[in-house]
Amino acid sequence: MDLFLKDKIILITGSSSGLGFATAQQLVQEGAIIIINGRDKKRLTDAKEKLDAIPNAQVIAIAGDVSAVDFAAKVVNEIEYHFGGLDILITNAGGPPAGSLDDFSDEEWQNAINSTFLSHLRLIRAAKPLLMKSTTPCILTITSAAVKQPMPNMILSNSIRAATVGLTKTLANELGPAGIRVNSILPGWTDTERVQHLMQTRATKNNTSIDEEYHKQAFESPLKRIGKPEEFARVATFLVSPAASYINGVMLVVDGGLNKGLL
Numbered sequence: 001m002d003l004f005l006k007d008k009i010i011l012i013t014g015s016s017s018g019l020g021f022a023t024a025q026q027l028v029q030e031g032a033i034i035i036i037n038g039r040d041k042k043r044l045t046d047a048k049e050k051l052d053a054i055p056n057a058q059v060i061a062i063a064g065d066v067s068a069v070d071f072a073a074k075v076v077n078e079i080e081y082h083f084g085g086l087d088i089l090i091t092n093a094g095g096p097p098a099g100s101l102d103d104f105s106d107e108e109w110q111n112a113i114n115s116t117f118l119s120h121l122r123l124i125r126a127a128k129p130l131l132m133k134s135t136t137p138c139i140l141t142i143t144s145a146a147v148k149q150p151m152p153n154m155i156l157s158n159s160i161r162a163a164t165v166g167l168t169k170t171l172a173n174e175l176g177p178a179g180i181r182v183n184s185i186l187p188g189w190t191d192t193e194r195v196q197h198l199m200q201t202r203a204t205k206n207n208t209s210i211d212e213e214y215h216k217q218a219f220e221s222p223l224k225r226i227g228k229p230e231e232f233a234r235v236a237t238f239l240v241s242p243a244a245s246y247i248n249g250v251m252l253v254v255d256g257g258l259n260k261g262l263l
């Protein structure tokens with residue numbers, strides 16, 4: 001099936017590793033023009049080198065922190081300067097730290113709100129004028145399956161992601177008349193650096209090994225394994241593509257069936 005992604009201009013933030021990088025890789029393979037981003041310049045350069053190795057890759061890298069107030073305007077200005085337009089925006093960032101009620105100060109909550117909610121809002125607001133000029137405009141927010149079922153010891157993510165999903169669903173209605181599709185993917189456990197770090201934290205806390213913690217988590221899934229980044233990436237690639245032109249306002253859980261609820 002042709003996904004009609006060739007030469008589409010796509011910004012994906014938080015994409016020097018993990019789910020963002022896997023998605024960038026898939027989109028480059030589909031012939032899209034990709035703008036990747038991350039804070040650590042070395043990691044971003046390494047990611048760009050890997051993507052450049054894909055035949056006919058068209059990739060630029062823009063370093064920066066999505067939680068900074070002025071980042072969204074800067075990145076969109078740079079994209080307008082380089083390409084004159086933007087077809088697809090994928091908003092992503094690293095997740096907030098693990099912890100419970102007594103673990104975080106107001107300042108830490110505010111930092112988490114900046115990276116996990118306001119980053120999406122600011123990027124969408126800044127990119128809207130360019131997206132309005134595209135013939136196939138689309139926005140995808142990357143959130144978490146925690147929106148459906150809170151995860152233990154993840155109070156920041158469990159609380160703040162709900163706002164991002166609320167924003168996504170609201171914008172599907174507000175921007176739909178302009179032809180802009182707005183969806184979210186709610187990933188479940190998928191094997192990235194973040195998850196390796198979270199499993200290490202659990203292993204230290206429970207006096208177990210990281211392998212044991214992976215097995216325990218995998219056992220909870222009907223598929224008896226956690227996901228692979230490329231499994232997430234294939235779904236994201238389809239969802240943002242013009243081939244999914246009638247999918248709007250969807251909060252798509254990609255968790256291997258871990259969430260046992262009816263909806």
Ligand SMILES: NC(=O)c1ccc[n+]([C@@H]2O[C@H](COP(=O)([O-])OP(=O)(O)OC[C@H]3O[C@@H](n4cnc5c(N)ncnc54)[C@H](OP(=O)(O)O)[C@@H]3O)[C@@H](O)[C@H]2O)c1
Binds near residue numbers: 020040065115190
């Ligand atoms: N993997 C899962 O199982 C899972 C499940 C549910 C939800 N999620 C959520 O999905 C998102 C992606 O997860 P992941 O597992 O791919 O995370 P990851 O392995 O930690 O990768 C995060 C990527 O985003 C970049 N990044 C982090 N903070 C950033 C910031 N403030 N500004 C710009 N770039 C930033 C990182 O590079 P730098 O550090 O160099 O900036 C890295 O490239 C996270 O929000 C995560 O909480 C993941």
